[in-house]
Amino acid sequence: MAAKKLNMRKRYELLTRGIGWETSYQKMDDVFPYDTFEGIKITDWDKWEDPFRLTMDAYWKFQAEKEKKLYAIIDSFAQNNGQTNLADASYLSAIKLFITGVTPLEYAAHHGFAHLGRHFRGEGARVACQMQAIDELRHAQTQIHTISHYNKHFTGLHDPFYQSDRVWYLSVPKSFGEDALSAGPFEFITSISFAFEYVLTNLLFVPFMSGAAYNGDMATTTFGFSAQSDESRHMTLGLEIIKFMLEQHEDNLPIIQGWIDKHFWRAYRVLALVSAMQDYMLTNTPMSWKEAWDIYFVENGGALFEDLGRYGLKMPKHHELATAEAEHLSHQVWSVFCALGNATGFHTFEPSDEKMDWLSEKYPNTFDKYYRPRFEHWKKQKEDGTFEYLASLPQLCQVCQIPMIFTEVKTDPMQLSFRNTKFKGDNYHFCSDGCKDIFENEPEKYVQAWLPVHQIFQGNCGGATIPEVLKWYKFEPEDGGDYFDSQDFRRWQEWHGKDEPAKTGSDN
């Protein structure tokens, strides 16, 4: 018999649909108990269009090829002591933030997509989520392996997962991931696949992966490019799920808009940490945070939402504020890290003269006016031996958990932005209208937040003094503080045959 030819689409459909069935010994609502409570109405799961038609055999084949190449490069990087070819050892602060802040989010994404991979009622959607679940596991594991060699030669990389559960600034990404994980499956996928991976992913990818390339970090660059084809599948899924939900029922629109508003702001606040990394930790920077924001959010994001306008979707609430903050964000975040640099797991440092000039050029309206004097002052204090780290712990925003450092950028950039609200007799503080809105929509959720500073005051973090808390964080004495006083710096100088400590690092 002559076999009928099947096109890719039909073939894929036969290999993924109709394998599942309508259960009858147990109610479908008991088999899939979680996909209705959020109020999203799905009338026909079969309308789901598979965004990438990968059967398992093809998946194993492609992914195994990528893995072989990646590990070959990681191995040779380690063998050849590739870390000595970095632009500068101060660049490692970015990698330290990455493995403690981002890698745990990869595992969180793995966990969440496994949950959806089991609990979405539609077969096609389940398979798509499972593929992403295993991809995200890949990302967590390959990042651990890529950074393993750095951990052998630099400080601050030794206990990323333990620290992710405890350290004050790491509760920013952790609480973001757990916000999504604790939500229902449709909100989870809107948050991670759409708000994070579709709308904002380049703002994470460019600074870390192009940043790695600009700074001689072959290991991370290779990982990044290896993950890129996974990410493009994830982005496609993000767009597909939004369209699918919107096309299924008109009642879904306001719910989805609310989630986009919320998770855009939530994810954007996580990226505030990335902005500081991009503008300050990178020795050589591919582009400034502001430039990246303008291209990837204002332009590309704007076009995307214009396109989605036909579904009735609008730009996320408070996006104008995020754009207005772009000229301040990285400077404010890096300032607080420098001021608390005795309590960070990476090294802080004032920008080199060259870097300050670069910042002036990239931020003509703000850097010289507001931020340069601050860094020059600290630099001078360090030379005079009068510099002191902040003695008090900062107040954290109840939602994003970043210290209250953001300012009224639209009216008076020197004025701290401070919002609060009362819930059941208690007062809660927020860094912005965005975070306050999120709280007010779901106060029962956000009162539960494990706020690191509150926890320290309540005695849950190893003790009442900074050294006790740092010990509880498993920060070793050489992990934090100024780069130029660090073991990383001394070893770097040794490797390169310089015994004179340089005055300012980042230029070389």
Place this chain on the structure above:
Amino acid sequence: MSIEISAKSITPIRLSYGNLIERFGDKRPPSRYQEAAYDVQPTANFHYRPLWDKNHEIYDTSRTAIVMEDWYSFADPRQYYYGTYTIARSKQQEVAEHNYAFVDKRDLLEELPDDIKQSVRDILIPLRHIEWGANMNNCQIDCMGYGSTICSVAMFNAMDRLGMAQYITRIGLLLDGNETTTLDAAKKDWMEGPQWQGLRHAVEDMFVLEDWFELMVAQNFVLDGLLFPLFWDRFERKLSKNGGGTIAMLTEFMPQWYSETVRWTNALAKVTAAESKENKELLSTWLNKWVSRLCEAIEPVAVEAFGPEGTSELAEVKEELLARLGKQGLTI
């Protein structure tokens, strides 16, 4: 910068990540498997209770009655992390791809005796729904389970089951020249055929089990422990003896996969049972429940597959399973 520094001249400041030094000491560097699998899952200071399960934290040891002092006592003997896993499977799929192409090109299924074809349609093709159920169940173990060593293996297992469901589907399509007659008939059998209802009922009951470790026992220890030897080994051999050797070319993946996979279920059974008397008792209770339930459910299919010997074939497979699990410390 072009400074040549030989590998030997740089002394590392530490051997590995802190959690691995704590677990395995600092005598020699941990393996890539250990780096990837251990302690990655969050364990403390969760921010928000799940809206979909307010009685538990996002990761919560109390989603099973099994109690482990250290959920990382278990190690996968295959040492699978994503890289080793995908590379192993890609080799297997390469062989499978070759075999499918060969059978397809020469129309080898066409030449099979009709009764063999019918046996494949009646017995093997409906098993794709069981693999699909196993995919769901292993996803459930991953997302409700505890500890990244266990959960990551469940993820790999889930994807394997999807892969096998797809291989079985391809056999169905090959049998019909890409028409879905066989697949449709097998689905109808699965949904309505009296011989399959015990199994479908059991699988659907597994979908709603609350304890993920009980699900592990039901699906990965017992159901797989009965089905794979019975159908993907003994029944295959019966087909081959009767002129259906071609089928074995298309299903080579399954027995291979199974003999590899029992290594981790054995290891998991052993570690969990050895932990405490209570665990051991609990595992025995579950084992008892699911062995008798599933043997009963499989029997009509076994009889359809083997004729009257089906009962004794199943009984032998059951004895082998109990003997194997007995060696791991699990008894009925």
